Amino acid sequence: MKSDSMMKHFHTLQEQRAHYMPSIHELSQKELWYRSEEGKWSIGEHFYHLYLILRMLKTATKCSLLLIPTQKCEEISLSPLKYMIFTKNISTKKEKE
Numbered sequence: 001m002k003s004d005s006m007m008k009h010f011h012t013l014q015e016q017r018a019h020y021m022p023s024i025h026e027l028s029q030k031e032l033w034y035r036s037e038e039g040k041w042s043i044g045e046h047f048y049h050l051y052l053i054l055r056m057l058k059t060a061t062k063c064s065l066l067l068i069p070t071q072k073c074e075e076i077s078l079s080p081l082k083y084m085i086f087t088k089n090i091s092t093k094k095e096k097e
Helices: 004-026 043-063 070-075 080-096
Strands: none
Touching (some): 004 043
């Protein structure tokens, strides 16, 4: 990773994970997936959501959100079609802002 800013953010995520994971591992499955209110997420759902975001960010940083050769997308398991859809969605959001 080349960006110091991105490295700092990923380092912060690593520190937070190290801090919270021991507490999460102590929970039973019932406690982990318990929803305190209708329509509210459980602890497990929050952590799964964070995992998905981290995975998406890692893919985005590998692609650099720029057009890159097809071979590079395939190296990170992102088909050219999915990459085109992904970058189109990003550019559409930027245009709306």
